Amino acid sequence: MSVRSRRLVGGGLTAATGAAAALAIGLLAVILWDVGRGGWARLSWEFLVSAPREGMTEGGIFPAIYGTALMTLLMTVAVLPVGVLTAVYLHEYAPPASRLAGLVRAAVTNLAGVPSIVFGLFGLGFFIQFVGRAMDRALNGGELRFGQPALIWAALTLAVLTLPVVIVSTEEALRAVPRDLRDASLALGATRSQTVARVVLPGALPGILTGAILAVARGAGEVAPILFTGVAYFLPDLPRTPWSQFMHLGYHTYVLATQSPDVEATRPILYATVLVLLVLTFALNGVALVIRSRTRGRAASAS
Amino acid sequence: MLAPRPAPRSSRVPDALVRPAAGAVSPESAIRRRQMREAAIEGVVTLVALTGIAAVALIFVFVGREALPILTDPSVHAEASFSRMFLPQVVREGRPAAFLWQPVSAVPKLSMIPLFVGTLKVTAVALALAVPVGIAAALFTSEFAPRRLRELLKPGIEMLAGIPSVVLGFFGLMVLATWLQSAFGFSSRLNAVVAGVAMALAVVPVVFTVSEDALTAVPRSYREASLALGATRWETAFKVVLPAAAPGVLAAVVLGFGRCIGETMIVLMASGNAAITSWTFGDSVRTLSATIAAEMGEVVFGGAHYAVLFFIGVELFLFTFVLNGVAAAFMRRLVRKMSGAAA
Numbered sequence: 001m002s003v004r005s006r007r008l009v010g011g012g013l014t015a016a017t018g019a020a021a022a023l024a025i026g027l028l029a030v031i032l033w034d035v036g037r038g039g040w041a042r043l044s045w046e047f048l049v050s051a052p053r054e055g056m057t058e059g060g061i062f063p064a065i066y067g068t069a070l071m072t073l074l075m076t077v078a079v080l081p082v083g084v085l086t087a088v089y090l091h092e093y094a095p096p097a098s099r100l101a102g103l104v105r106a107a108v109t110n111l112a113g114v115p116s117i118v119f120g121l122f123g124l125g126f127f128i129q130f131v132g133r134a135m136d137r138a139l140n141g142g143e144l145r146f147g148q149p150a151l152i153w154a155a156l157t158l159a160v161l162t163l164p165v166v167i168v169s170t171e172e173a174l175r176a177v178p179r180d181l182r183d184a185s186l187a188l189g190a191t192r193s194q195t196v197a198r199v200v201l202p203g204a205l206p207g208i209l210t211g212a213i214l215a216v217a218r219g220a221g222e223v224a225p226i227l228f229t230g231v232a233y234f235l236p237d238l239p240r241t242p243w244s245q246f247m248h249l250g251y252h253t254y255v256l257a258t259q260s261p262d263v264e265a266t267r268p269i270l271y272a273t274v275l276v277l278l279v280l281t282f283a284l285n286g287v288a289l290v291i292r293s294r295t296r297g298r299a300a301s302a303s
Numbered sequence: 304m305l306a307p308r309p310a311p312r313s314s315r316v317p318d319a320l321v322r323p324a325a326g327a328v329s330p331e332s333a334i335r336r337r338q339m340r341e342a343a344i345e346g347v348v349t350l351v352a353l354t355g356i357a358a359v360a361l362i363f364v365f366v367g368r369e370a371l372p373i374l375t376d377p378s379v380h381a382e383a384s385f386s387r388m389f390l391p392q393v394v395r396e397g398r399p400a401a402f403l404w405q406p407v408s409a410v411p412k413l414s415m416i417p418l419f420v421g422t423l424k425v426t427a428v429a430l431a432l433a434v435p436v437g438i439a440a441a442l443f444t445s446e447f448a449p450r451r452l453r454e455l456l457k458p459g460i461e462m463l464a465g466i467p468s469v470v471l472g473f474f475g476l477m478v479l480a481t482w483l484q485s486a487f488g489f490s491s492r493l494n495a496v497v498a499g500v501a502m503a504l505a506v507v508p509v510v511f512t513v514s515e516d517a518l519t520a521v522p523r524s525y526r527e528a529s530l531a532l533g534a535t536r537w538e539t540a541f542k543v544v545l546p547a548a549a550p551g552v553l554a555a556v557v558l559g560f561g562r563c564i565g566e567t568m569i570v571l572m573a574s575g576n577a578a579i580t581s582w583t584f585g586d587s588v589r590t591l592s593a594t595i596a597a598e599m600g601e602v603v604f605g606g607a608h609y610a611v612l613f614f615i616g617v618e619l620f621l622f623t624f625v626l627n628g629v630a631a632a633f634m635r636r637l638v639r640k641m642s643g644a645a646a
Contacts (some may be wrong), residue, residue, distance in 0.1 A: 014447050020439035021448070021456055024507050030476050032505075082354050089352035093345055106631075107356040113558070113627040114362060114620060115565020116468075117592045121616040124567035124599070125365035167355070191337065193344040218625050221467025224567040224592075228501070228599050241513045250469040250568075257473050258572055270477075274470055285465040289458065 039275030042268040052234065056256060057265040059271050066238055067246030068220055074155035074242065075162065075219050079213055083166025091174040092196050116224040123157030123229035144193060145243065152242035154230030162215035169214060173207020176273055176295065187241040210288045217284035221277065223250040249277045261274035311420040366620060370613035382607035389417045404578035404589065406598065406608045413611050417578040421495070421588030425570055426563040428499020428584065429506050434556055438602020445518040446540040456644025464508035472572030475501030480573065493575035496584050501573045505566055506559045513558055518544060520641050550640065554633035561626035565619055567592040591615050
């Protein structure tokens with residue numbers, strides 16, 4: 001090839017890859033612009049703090065925000081200890097080249113790849129049909145109370161789904177804690193568990209927080225796993241116990257978008273709901289990103 | 304802060320060897336207690352770490368358990384045997400045998416084939432768009448983009464990955480469907496192309512992130528050697544770096560494929576949900592995942608339809624399990640290749 005044609009081909013290919021990158025970012029911009037434009041007008045304080053009225057064509061989305069927050073909180077309480085301890089095992093306790101650790105890692109990778117709808121089936125088959133029914137037989141004389149869709153089952157299902165997120169980011173955070181600190185602590189006579197609890201985990205706290213926030217962002221946006229495990233389209237009351245059903249921003253979006261009797265009337269509310277959901281997930285992801293980049297900077301300067 | 308609570312008198316070494324006086328806390332037993340506590344903590348941590356393995360096993364067992372009546376329950380088996388699910392069935396005398404998914408009718412027809420075809424059509428559209436765009440964008444980011452632009456592109460695509468799939472489904476339903484219909488004149492507004500394009504938005508970040516990681520893992524020495532031999536930057540990128548990172552890029556494609564098969568909300572909202580066995584991309588389609596999501600709410604518990612929906616879940620689980628295994632094998636190959644190169 002002549003120098004000129006090599007330049008031309010090279011320029012063309014570089015431009016093509018640049019165009020692909022621009023396309024991806026452009027589509028992101030289009031989505032944000034469309035949702036922002038469509039949702040901004042309807043968004044108000046009133047919208048955030050009031051309940052839906054007139055068959056979802058009036059009022060706000062407070063119960064959906066409340067349900068999402070409550071479910072995510074329960075999920076975090078369930079997933080955080082398990083995820084953090086698993087990462088502690090993988091990074092602090094497991095011997096190098098441990099078979100068991102390899103198996104745990106493979107399981108976590110696979111768990112991360114299981115389709116979200118399968119988690120929904122799992123929640124229904126395991127938590128509701130198996131655990132819930134067993135609790136009914138044991139505690140409630142066989143009457144149906146626990147063995148039906150509920151806030152707690154949805155939260156636990158999502159806890160299983162977000163487990164890999166927490167494990168992966170906690171392990172990354174543990175890796176960033178310098179070895180010297182562990183050695184110093186052990187040399188001073190601290191036991192392994194004391195070193196982990198008082199030196200390693202405090203040092204890894206920002207990274208663990210990042211993992212928790214990423215899990216919350218993921219959990220708040222997932223709809224498929226909660227379809228059969230606890231979400232409801234409309235409830236007159238806020239959920240009072242973990243055994244109540246709940247409303248959810250993502251499910252609210254789905255219902256408004258697909259099952260509205262009057263598309264034009266619900267459109268502004270639909271857009272505003274999507275805007276709230278997007279702002280929520282982006283804010284959470286953004287916070288996680290900031291914490292992560294700050295800790296990475298610190299780890300780099302420390303070593 | 305770091306100091307452990309020392310056992311009394313433990314500073315004098317010989318004490319540990321001397322038999323303690325009766326009633327006093329012996330250093331020996333204090334040490335033993337401490338060791339036991341440590342062992343107990345290690346045991347608990349290890350036990351908790353098994354949760355991940357238990358979760359995968361329980362998912363398989365409990366989704367499988369609800370699907371099991373297909374094999375064991377004669378009445379369920381009569382409606383949903385493997386031949387009924389996978390071979391063409393004669394519905395009415397005189398009509399040609401066909402694949403039909405009509406779970407709620409006088410004679411339920413539970414053929415998997417329309418759902419497979421639907422899933423494949425959406426996946427084909429999504430991958431045809433997302434694979435080239437994702438790989439090209441990754442190549443641009445790792446090889447051509449100036450550093451400042453790279454610092455913008457990566458978080459940008461991460462943002463795209465952070466959009467909940469229900470929002471992408473909403474975008475497909477409200478915006479893309481209208482655009483694509485006016486561009487291509489589809490007869491049904493929601494179809495495989497609309498769902499595929501919306502799905503591509505979810506798959507591009509997957510393909511991008513994994514390929515970008517693979518491309519950045521290629522050692523600098525490869526690029527320097529290529530450039531020193533007189534190759535241009537694009538020649539280096541396409542003929543040296545991309546082939547070197549090939550296993551990782553393949554893993555990216557496989558993971559993208561897995562995401563397509565399992566993704567639910569996007570197809571549930573943007574595909575039209577009609578179980579039609581045709582190869583026309585403008586027709587409405589119903590995918591495996593969307594079928595579960597749409598029908599589980601109204602199903603009779605314990606019936607054939609219920610078992611078949613769980614059976615679809617087993618299929619999805621197994622597909623993604625295999626795809627993850629393939630992707631992991633590719634990644635191992637990449638790591639081996641790169642660590643061999645660095646040595």
